[in-house]
Amino acid sequence: MSDHFWWYLSRSTGIVALVLLVLSFTWGILLSTRALREVDRPAWLLATHSWLSGTSLAMVVIHVISLMLDEWIRFTVRDVLVPGSATWQGASRTAEIGTAIGVYGFYLLLLVQMTSLFRKRISRRVWLGIHRASFPLVFGLLLHAGWAGTDTSNRVYQAGAIVMAMTAGAASVIRVISPSRAKRQTA
Numbered sequence: 001m002s003d004h005f006w007w008y009l010s011r012s013t014g015i016v017a018l019v020l021l022v023l024s025f026t027w028g029i030l031l032s033t034r035a036l037r038e039v040d041r042p043a044w045l046l047a048t049h050s051w052l053s054g055t056s057l058a059m060v061v062i063h064v065i066s067l068m069l070d071e072w073i074r075f076t077v078r079d080v081l082v083p084g085s086a087t088w089q090g091a092s093r094t095a096e097i098g099t100a101i102g103v104y105g106f107y108l109l110l111l112v113q114m115t116s117l118f119r120k121r122i123s124r125r126v127w128l129g130i131h132r133a134s135f136p137l138v139f140g141l142l143l144h145a146g147w148a149g150t151d152t153s154n155r156v157y158q159a160g161a162i163v164m165a166m167t168a169g170a171a172s173v174i175r176v177i178s179p180s181r182a183k184r185q186t187a
Contacts, residue, residue: 003071004072006067006069006070006071007066007070007072007073009062009066010063010070011150011151013059013060013062013063013066014059014060014063014145014149015145015151015157015160016059017056017057017059017060017063018056018142018145018164019160019164020052020053020055020056020059021052021056021109021137021138021141022138022164022167022168023052023167024049024052024053024056025134025138025168025171026167026168026171027045027049027052028053028131028134029171029172029174029175030045030171030174031045031046031049032175033174033175033178035174035178050116053112053113053116054113056109057109057110057113060106060109064080064106067079067080068080073088074088079099080103080106082103083100083101083103083104084096084100084103086099086100086103094147095147095148096148097147098143098144098145098146098147098148098149099148101140101141101143101144101147102141102144102148104140105137105140105141105144108133108136108137108140109137111130111133112130112131112133112134112137115127115130115131116131135172138168142161142164142165142168145161146161
């Protein structure tokens with residue numbers, strides 16, 4: 001096994017988690033707005049949205065565990081669970097802030113996932129209020145990837161980050177310009 005196995009695993013699972021999260025975010029907006037109502041299938045969109053978000057969370061867990069197992073960076077449980085506690089040799093202040101944003105993002109992702117699992121036991125208003133945290137979650141994790149990610153100088157990584165940011169941005173615009181569900185039902 002390579003001396004850098006855990007580092008490579010952490011980088012790759014972080015990237016995969018972000019891609020899945022942006023896709024889940026986009027699917028959720030397509031589902032809630034019915035922007036593709038002529039061709040969409042809501043049951044499939046919901047199942048795909050749930051799978052993407054659940055798999056994203058699993059990738060984040062692997063990302064965090066592999067950071068702790070990497071012998072060079074040596075993140076502790078405290079570093080990965082307490083925002084602002086992770087520091088490492090050669091890290092800029094921006095990277096440390098990006099890492100703190102990642103910790104907050106993990107908690108937000110966990111909160112959104114848990115409330116979705118218990119959706120039938122909580123009010124729609126509470127669920128929706130918490131689910132709206134997906135907006136700062138996605139954009140915060142894009143910042144995390146840009147500020148704490150070690151691949152930011154790689155052109156392929158940069159292109160992928162731009163595509164993900166544009167996708168999340170376009171989905172957000174669709175959500176903002178789409179009529180609310182209440183307005184659609186009265187039309």
